[in-house]
Amino acid sequence: MQKIFYGAMAMCATVCSHLFAVETLPTGEKLQPIKVEVKKTEKGFELLRGGKPYFVKGAGGSSYFHRVAANGGNSIRTWGTNGAKEILDSAQQNGLTVMMGLWVAPERHGFNYDDPVAVRKQFEKAKADVMKYKDHPAMLSWGIGNELNLSYSNPNVWKAVNDIAKMIHEVDPNHPATTVLAGINKKEIDHINATAKDLDFLSINIYADLDVLPARIKSAGWTGPYMVTEWGPTGHWEGLQTEWNAPVEETSSEKAAVYKSRYIYSVEKDKANCLGSYVFLWGQKQERTPTWYGLFTAKGEESEVIDVMKYLWSGAYPKNRAPHVYGFTLDSKRANQSVYLKPGTTYTAEIDAFDPDNDALIYHWELLPEATKVGEGGDHEDKPETVKMAYKEMGKGKISLTAPKASGAYRLFVYVADGKNKVATANIPFYIK
The missing domain is CATH 2.60.40.10 (Immunoglobulins)
Known part of the structure; x- marks a missing residue:
């Protein structure tokens, strides 16, 4: 009987320790969120983290975090929560924050925003992710979906986005919520202004048209704060083409020149309303070519664009420059x-x-x-x-x-x-x- 009693006590201790375990960082410190908020100012808007102004100098990607920090960056962006704990921990160790993506299915992938069961299931998945990661000190904001306006027709997607934003405000008062658009036009802004009023700021992916983004935002009717969440070279859909319709890619040196000019004349020019940006892509990927969007090769070699990003983020070029x-x-x-x-x-x-x-x-x-x-x-x-x-x-x-x-x-x-x-x-x- 005594053995049974002590065995039960040991089992209870084990179970209870899992039920009431305190989440910690790799260093053993208890997770403690840092409050992030968007504030209106006399000039426009600003992002505050821990009560201090925080202009995002970020990179989109899930690798080479130490190189983001070494080049003067302060944040990274993901598109979903795969590997989120490791990403958050790595960001924390490197002094970075994370715009954590919440994957919301785009209509072009076959998702039906008129299906209440599917929409509710997606909502519950997003809520579970928010509850799981909201207290990590590296968390900066939540990105609800990516380019949901690309090849879509059902405006109910913005109601689903707003429901997730409203839920975030209820369960996580420390981090703002946004959704990420492919470009910007008046149709989407009208829908968002009418339906997704719980968003704290707007996020925009834009490439060659970054040059004219501030004016385009104004003409589309968005008067709130925004962030540029993807920007980079001239996109494969918007540049020169051959006679057989093959897109012409810029050399790494041509890219370096346009990254520099687009950042200076758009991101930095509109600091009254722009909360910062995430350069794309801090890594390597195949998209039309294996070199078009990645700032690294598959072997981890750095292009001239990274030299430019160090200059833009820190004010100084690296000692060793790219060819x-x-x-x-x-x-x-x-x-x-x-x-x-x-x-x-x-x-x-x-x-x-x-x-x-x-x-x-x-x-x-x-x-x-x-x-x-x-x-x-x-x-x-x-x-x-x-x-x-x-x-x-x-x-x-x-x-x-x-x-x-x-x-x-x-x-x-x-x-x-x-x-x-x-x-x-x-x-x-x-x-x-």
């Missing part, structure tokens, strides 16, 4: 000149690059078929299989290339590395016929 590209040609033609090649014929490709620190440059060439299985709104894409390439080195940054025998669209990529984890990238689309 710079002046130009890239195939058969003496640039990427925007619709390059046609004959099968099995030999051509010259040449990249004009230099290193600001006079480091010896290493050139890596890759040939890919043009991506055909592509997504929308950042949906997953697989990188095309590398094509075996017949070429000969002809000196620094110059090769003779034998064109593939199979007809179709291809891209020639070049990676110019300094041997110190910095890289320049460029590619040229071409067509075999």
